[in-house]
Amino acid sequence: MGYPRALTIAGSDSGGGAGIQADIKTFQMLGTYGTSVVTALTAQDTTGVHEVVELSPAFVMRQLEAVLSDIGADAAKTGMLASSAIIEAVARTLETRPELPLVVDPVMVAKSGDSLLDPGAVEALRTRLLPRATVVTPNVPEAQVLTGLAVRDVAGMQEAARQLVAMGARWALVKGGHLDTGDEVVDVLFDGRHFELLRHPRIRTVHTHGTGCTLSAAITAFIARGFHVDQAVRRAQRYMQSALEQARELGHGRGPTNHWAGADLEAIRRLGSTSGGVVPVPEPAPTPQPPPETWPIGARPWLWRAAPFVQRIRAERPTIHAITNLVTIQRVASAALAVGAAPIMADAPQEAETLAAASRGLVLNIGTPDDLHLEAMLRAAQAASRAGIPIVLDPVGVGATTLRQQLVLRLITTARPSAIKANLAEGMALWELLRARETGQPAVEVRQAGVEPALLGGAPRPSLEQIRDVAACLARRLECLVAITGPVDVVSDGARTLEVHHGHPLMGDITGSGCMVTAVVAAFLAVARPYERLDAAAAALAVFAIAGQRAAGAVAGPGTLPAVLLDELDALTRQPARAFDPRLYVITDSRRTGVAGVVPAVEAALRGGSRVVQLREKTLPTPALLELGHALRDVTRQYGAVFLVNDRIDVAKAVQADGVHLGTGDMPVERARAILGPESIIGASVESAAEAAAAARAGADYLGVGPVYATMSKEDAGAARGIELVRQVRKATHLPIVAISGIDESNAPPAIEAGADGVAVIAAVMGAPDPEAAARRLLAAVERGLARRGLDGHRGGDAS
Numbered sequence: 001m002g003y004p005r006a007l008t009i010a011g012s013d014s015g016g017g018a019g020i021q022a023d024i025k026t027f028q029m030l031g032t033y034g035t036s037v038v039t040a041l042t043a044q045d046t047t048g049v050h051e052v053v054e055l056s057p058a059f060v061m062r063q064l065e066a067v068l069s070d071i072g073a074d075a076a077k078t079g080m081l082a083s084s085a086i087i088e089a090v091a092r093t094l095e096t097r098p099e100l101p102l103v104v105d106p107v108m109v110a111k112s113g114d115s116l117l118d119p120g121a122v123e124a125l126r127t128r129l130l131p132r133a134t135v136v137t138p139n140v141p142e143a144q145v146l147t148g149l150a151v152r153d154v155a156g157m158q159e160a161a162r163q164l165v166a167m168g169a170r171w172a173l174v175k176g177g178h179l180d181t182g183d184e185v186v187d188v189l190f191d192g193r194h195f196e197l198l199r200h201p202r203i204r205t206v207h208t209h210g211t212g213c214t215l216s217a218a219i220t221a222f223i224a225r226g227f228h229v230d231q232a233v234r235r236a237q238r239y240m241q242s243a244l245e246q247a248r249e250l251g252h253g254r255g256p257t258n259h260w261a262g263a264d265l266e267a268i269r270r271l272g273s274t275s276g277g278v279v280p281v282p283e284p285a286p287t288p289q290p291p292p293e294t295w296p297i298g299a300r301p302w303l304w305r306a307a308p309f310v311q312r313i314r315a316e317r318p319t320i321h322a323i324t325n326l327v328t329i330q331r332v333a334s335a336a337l338a339v340g341a342a343p344i345m346a347d348a349p350q351e352a353e354t355l356a357a358a359s360r361g362l363v364l365n366i367g368t369p370d371d372l373h374l375e376a377m378l379r380a381a382q383a384a385s386r387a388g389i390p391i392v393l394d395p396v397g398v399g400a401t402t403l404r405q406q407l408v409l410r411l412i413t414t415a416r417p418s419a420i421k422a423n424l425a426e427g428m429a430l431w432e433l434l435r436a437r438e439t440g441q442p443a444v445e446v447r448q449a450g451v452e453p454a455l456l457g458g459a460p461r462p463s464l465e466q467i468r469d470v471a472a473c474l475a476r477r478l479e480c481l482v483a484i485t486g487p488v489d490v491v492s493d494g495a496r497t498l499e500v501h502h503g504h505p506l507m508g509d510i511t512g513s514g515c516m517v518t519a520v521v522a523a524f525l526a527v528a529r530p531y532e533r534l535d536a537a538a539a540a541l542a543v544f545a546i547a548g549q550r551a552a553g554a555v556a557g558p559g560t561l562p563a564v565l566l567d568e569l570d571a572l573t574r575q576p577a578r579a580f581d582p583r584l585y586v587i588t589d590s591r592r593t594g595v596a597g598v599v600p601a602v603e604a605a606l607r608g609g610s611r612v613v614q615l616r617e618k619t620l621p622t623p624a625l626l627e628l629g630h631a632l633r634d635v636t637r638q639y640g641a642v643f644l645v646n647d648r649i650d651v652a653k654a655v656q657a658d659g660v661h662l663g664t665g666d667m668p669v670e671r672a673r674a675i676l677g678p679e680s681i682i683g684a685s686v687e688s689a690a691e692a693a694a695a696a697r698a699g700a701d702y703l704g705v706g707p708v709y710a711t712m713s714k715e716d717a718g719a720a721r722g723i724e725l726v727r728q729v730r731k732a733t734h735l736p737i738v739a740i741s742g743i744d745e746s747n748a749p750p751a752i753e754a755g756a757d758g759v760a761v762i763a764a765v766m767g768a769p770d771p772e773a774a775a776r777r778l779l780a781a782v783e784r785g786l787a788r789r790g791l792d793g794h795r796g797g798d799a800s
Ligand SMILES: Cc1ncc(COP(=O)(O)OP(=O)(O)O)c(N)n1
Pocket: 585, 587, 614, 616, 646, 647, 661, 662, 663, 664, 665, 666, 683, 684, 685, 703, 704, 705, 714, 738, 740, 760
């Protein structure tokens, strides 16, 4: 339950590098649940295929029916199909599932040269499977066999792709690795109308066993996770590139690619330790998401957002290796320490690799460059890259000298940073540097006075929109997060761009605040799963900015600011705000449970995973409401859940609830805020995009969006508006939204896919015979919706 499901129909490779084994490893790595239908068994290793035993077509069919009828699949692929009878069996069974996306990897010959498809079966592949294919992924020899063309160059590949689509495949990806195109490989992707030439560097390795299987499995996994085919292909290619780059010695022949590529190796290691760990999901490339995300209202949403990371930093105390400048080294160490990380400041080249590889995050700050720093940084960066440890690069004063430019260029070409944190002048200088390198033109000078931003000739400061563009373009170009700090901090992964509108001008009057925030970003990235990295970086910037804002408000001047800033960082992260996890929001109804049944039912829902509870009792007298409120406050605290009261600000205050939920007929949000103060959570009901925008302006912290489906639980609920309402509201706001009204486990996923962050329910949990099981099932349904929406933080709303 809750996983995107990917199915492979292929042959077994006893050597584990190709076939079913490669597919399952890839599926697992890329965040999908893998199932398999075996067509043939091969006695195989890295030197070749020694024997093949085909399974009967009837048994292939039996496996396929078993998997599809029980587990189901969100996407499937075919690999070695061995014979026309097996192709026929597979094609016939798949006819009953026309909606299932199918990637056809037309496996014919192994890398060792051994045949994996009966020559007579090519026609069956062409006529029975190609018309059913969502994507067909031949290499050049396979494309030649399928089309009868002699493919000698990219134009030939394009012609082959055209014919494959004419044979019925929806897309064709013709892979150009076999052609001699020098240091670059060109693949052709064709959708029947447009060609895309996908270019990537040729990786010179003998360890290419299973590349076709792995690539097609990766495409299948991304399609299963809901990515559009061309997005899936690009992401799969990145994974494939890393798997080739990181391949290691194995066996005596052509070894396998490294299916762990991109994995959070630290997390895998932790899985074997007594402290447990997390399941790694490799970093997906971002999908274009133009509108910037802004959380303009107060610090609370950011503190909730930061809470999971802060909790992990305090629990795991990640070691951060920092090679930083001589000016601010102590402040950098103190900042990392203040948020709960364990800094190690070491810049001797001789120990750089060992320390970097043993850390959870690496800070590279080029503020005072010399030969020793330079060598240490390069060594540490390469060791961290190899071990998959996040690197945060602070290109201090990169516009100022050629030495700094060369150093940054070497760092970003030899090791891939996870994030770059720059001030505006540094961001712009970096942009110019890359542009100049690519076009061969001299860089426009972006002068920097010392390391402070001072744009050429007193040019006006770029607009926020331009800064966002610089961050997003740099992030795309460098394939890493780019944060540009200033009065508004902007951070982008190239697709999503977030802004932090906190901070204080006094922070500009102390030296090293930028270096400190880089260390804080590294601490957050150290505990973030790869797909959470943008959120983690933004949360780090926000925590730092909020601490700065609070500290600056409390000091007489810049002299004491650093000390108070550390106190604030410590305080903000030592007792982190409770995370507002809106995935399953449960609302009480004593008409369904009886008054005595409310608390047990809520506790069951909490055991089932709910982390927000609302006391909503329209008919109970106030004394009974207070009594229930006290009991619910206690039980929700035990589970670390948020407790809110519907309508009644007085009751919320009296029972020390975390906040209230208000509708249009209730106390206006601004007035409630004035009464409850800045730290209370105030939710607002909205029925349109305009109401959502107004509620956000008024200071709401989250929105209840409905009625989505018909309900029996609220007499005065209007007509159901469907998930289109959620979609519209999602476009209008970045506040967390919960979909409400008539939600159950069957209709929750589409509401989530439309952009809701969670669901608010009465009947589905409080009316269920077993509220704990019901909550668990509903949460799984929400997770399914979130998984389909993509694990990279895509927030839904726009269907593309
Ligand atoms: C999470 C959530 N969303 C919407 C509502 C409805 O609030 P309101 O419109 O004020 O209606 P009543 O619940 O007061 O009848 C809600 N309670 N919770």
